[in-house]
Amino acid sequence: MNINKIKNSKNNFKLIVITAYDALFAKLFEKESHMILVGDSLNMSFAGKPDTLSATLDQMIYHTNAVCTGAPSAFVICDMPFGSYINKDEALRNCIEVYSKTQAAAVKIEGGEDRADIIKHLTSNSIAVMGHIGLMPQYVRSEGGYLVRGKTAEDIEQLVKDAKAIEAAGAFSIVLEGVKTQAAREVTQAVNIPVIGIGAGNVTDGQVLVWSDMLGFFEDFKPKFVKRYLMGGEAVRKAVKQYAQEVQNGIFPSKEEEY
Structure with missing residues (x-):
């Protein structure tokens, strides 16, 4: 799978995305997934922390290297951790470090219109970017919790603006998390790049789940959107x-x- 095929999946086939943090599970997931996301969710399910915010760039690089080793032919995305892209120059410097130290094919950045200039700076410098809007775990403290989005017409309009801004900035796809199904439908239809849902119903262009959630290894709680397959x-x-x-x-x- 490459970026062109990912983009061309829109209205053609659903994209399958799953997280992985190590070589062992990445190898198991490689054949059945179109993309493997090394999510900062590892800070909770792997490191036992209460949220994703204390994940470091060194952690993400370490785990991305392990995933790339276990699944050498996979399209691997490194989740950029909280604080690693607070401005354009720092974002580019940190993403270059990810590219130089791993075989990651892309990075993921949380934020909509407020981060579009950063995404544009990255894509203009040959960094492939997956966006992330809706419920954004890195915003948990500033927004007062994990809040479902898209409950009002105004919020749906903002989500659409966010998606369009990310697309215009050059992102190749968008993760849309924790939104009402109608909002997910409008966001998906508003852009020409694939929208990958997580807690966004079945109206998006694909789905992503955290492996330890879907396989029943993380048992502290089960989000409403998770189906346990094991x-x-x-x-x-x-x-x-x-x-x-x-x-x-x-x-x-x-x-x-x-x-």
């Missing part, structure tokens, strides 16, 4: 319990596991 935490606990019992009872290792 009860991973439960399966792991059951397997570890069996291992412990077999060790205690002298069943493992058996003759089959001996040299």
